[in-house]
Amino acid sequence: MNSPEPELGVAHRRILTNGVTLHVATAGPEDGPLVILLHGFPEFWFGWRQQIEPLAAAGFRVWVPDQRGYNLSEKPGRVSDYNLDRLAEDVVGLIDAAGAEKAFLVGHDWGAAVAWWVAMKHKERVARVAILNVPHPIVMKRYLLRSFSQLKKSWYMGMFQLPWLGELGLTRKDGVPMSKGIRNSAQRGAFTEEDLERYREAWLQPGAATGMINWYRAGLRSPGKTPEDIRIQVPTLIIWGTADAFLGEEMAPMSLEVCTDGRLERLEGVSHWVQHEAPERVNALLIEHFSERPPSTRPSRAPAGRAAPTQA
Secondary structure, X not given: OOOOOHHHOOEEEEEEEOOEEEEEEEEXXXXXXXXXXXXOOOOOHHHHHHHHHHHHHOOOEEEEEOOOOOOOOOOOOOHHHHOHHHHHHHHHHHHHHOOEOOEEEEEEOHHXXXXXXXXXXXXXXXXXXXXXOOOOHHHXXXXXXXXXXXXXXXXXXXXXXXXXXXHHHHHHHHHHHHHHHHHHHOOOOOOOHHHHHHHHHHHOOOOHHHHHHHHHHHHHHOOOOOOOOOOEOOOEEEEEEOOOOOOOOOXXXXXXXXXXXXXXXXXXXXXXXHHHHOHHHHHHHHHHHOOOOOHHHOEOOOOOOOEEEEOX
């Protein structure tokens, strides 16, 4: 079980949302505007370790969940439990549990797909959204159908559909090969060996490997219901590392086109792991983007006992 992180000023809670209990790391002033950081695959809350303290120091109330299926959060057993509609409803439930009307959302990788989906289908609960290195889900779906180069980059998504193979890729030799793959796909020094040990510990939590892979399975077998209007109508910041080995850069401006109030910031030479490789730049962009702080992002009511402190 992961230990507390006193150096980050993080407290750990269990939050009941949308029928599942999520482990959430929290920091910052209780009366600050709410920011929710959504990790991707194969990370967990710790993947935002370089963003938590700066955002909290800037006055934000920061909530960082292990999303369903990951690390210390609950891991439902059905593939359909991981479609984007359910994942988005988890986030809406976190906003409710925090006692806020709206939140600032930040997402990376699969967490960015969830952030897009929340902003698209629950825009009344989102003040602003920041997206790190993932296209709008509908842009991604359409692009995959006509881009052989992106299909080649996304080959692992097909592999993850096979029983046990994805899980084996995560857990083989206690996760060491997978952690080496992450380190090799990033700039030198982005992940320390101590960081990767934390990742391996998270992947080896009971049921975590299947829960994590089920996100990919649901993406093909049980996708969320696409609304008629796919535009993003809340202020949107897209941060994109141009050296991403997994996702084509051309999808960034295509995603910007479906935002009614959007901005694209390219980080030259930065890989898919943008918040790890360029944390100071990412943090500055996030704080700038969220500097217009609507009062509705502040807690408006008590969360009615939905959050309970816990050690993690």
